[in-house]
Amino acid sequence: MTHAFNHLTLADIARHLGVTFEGNAEQPIRGLATLKEAKPDQVAFLANRAYLKDLATTQAAAVLLHPEHGKHCPVPRLETDNPYLGYAKLSQLFDPLPARDKPGIHSTAVVADNVKLGKGVSIQAHAVVEEGVTLGDYVVVGAGSVVGADSVISERTRLHANVTVCHGVVIGKRVILQSGCVIGGDGFGFAHDGEGWHKIAQLGGVVLGDDVEVGSCSSIDRGALGDTVIGDDVKIDSQVQIAHNVTIGAHSALAGCVGIAGSTKVGKHCMLGGGVGLSGHLTICDGVQVTGMSLVTNSIHKPGVYSSGTGAMGNAQWRKNAVRFKQLDDIAKRLSRLEKNTRDT
Known part of the structure; x- marks a missing residue:
């Protein structure tokens, strides 16, 4: 469901969420805001009980909330069992970025002759798309981004400005790569002869599944021989380092500054808090949560929550x-x- 973000009504909002409401169906809705700051043409949401105090005085056109809080709402309400998820869905309707995409190739972009372009592709100013690349329908290559030779980027994937996708990388559908991230750079591979280091050529690639997001200035290294593989719907925050031949299972999430050493396998539905470090050649089973700033040096074979280190205290x-x-x-x-x-x- 797509709308110009300033032409929505309360009925449109309810229909998008699949919920009922009471109020003026034609009430214009021009944005989202907090309970405290919402204006009469904005929708607010209540997903945290800490903000329940702001509900009674909200000026919002309507509030998205759990049914248990409905009786306290002074304005039209949109009830759902998961208000935060509802907010996430609504936020997509008001995102102005897609409307700014202009299909076509900017005059300053450099695109090799044998690149395969799907329909509606947007290649923005000063981008470079090298030989043998395939770009699916409605792919956006942001300003200053580089797509290396023989890479494949599937439909509706977006590279924000100044993203680097190195050669031979395969990227799934609806992937979002934030500015400054590097996909497919060389892994940290060297052999020592007793006096100095000899570089090991990194001959593998990187495969990103569908609906992956990679935060700004994060790095996913290419494999030394096989591929580094990121599963479907994996969410990676900013300044994360994923080394060569790492595998991350579907629906996992990595917060900022996580570092994963080479050849470690992370299961599905795992969550790694900010600053977590995983040593190399480990196996982390499905359903593991590691709390922030923890260092994991042994494999984890049982789902659950794991921690290490101590919190800050007086010196x-x-x-x-x-x-x-x-x-x-x-x-x-x-x-x-x-x-x-x-x-x-």
Whole structure:
């Protein structure tokens, strides 16, 4: 369902969400806003109970909320069991970016003669598309972006400005690559001869599934021999590093500054918090959540929530705890001896 973002009515909103409402069906809706800031031509949403205090005084045209909060709503309501998901769906209707896409090739873009272009493709200013590339229908190659030779980009995928897709990369449908990300750069592969390093040519590629999003300034390295593979609907935040031959299962999400070393396999429906590090050659099973700033050095074979490290505290307390941490091995040995002596007596 697509609308010019300033021509929607309350009825359009309800129909898009598949919910009912009470109120003026022809009420113009021109945007989304918070409960506190919404104007009479905007829709607000309530997805966090912490903002329930703002519901009674909202000036919104309507509020998207859970049925349990409906009786407290002073304006027309749109009830759904998952208001945050509803908000996500509505946000797409008001996104002005697609309306700015102009099919065609900008006069400053450089496109090789044997590139295959689908219908409605937009190649913007100063972009470069190298030989043997295939761009599916309605692909957008943003200003200053580069698509390397023999890469394949499927329909309705968007490269924002200054994205680099290296040679031989395969990208699925409806993928979003944010500015500055690099897909298919060389992995960190070197052999040492005792004095210096010798580069290992990275001969694999990268495969991104459908509906993947990669945040700004993130890097996904190409495989050393086989491919680095990112499954369908994986969401990757900004400044994430994914090394060569990593595999990430479908529907997983990686928050900012995650780093994954080479050949590690992450399962489906996993969530890695900000700053998480995974060592190389590990296997993380499906359904694992690793909390922020944790370092994982061993494979995880059971779904669940995993953490490492300690939260910040006052320096004096931290120094005491650091001393105690060094004493843990000695304490454990003393406890073992004490238990043995108790049993012997």
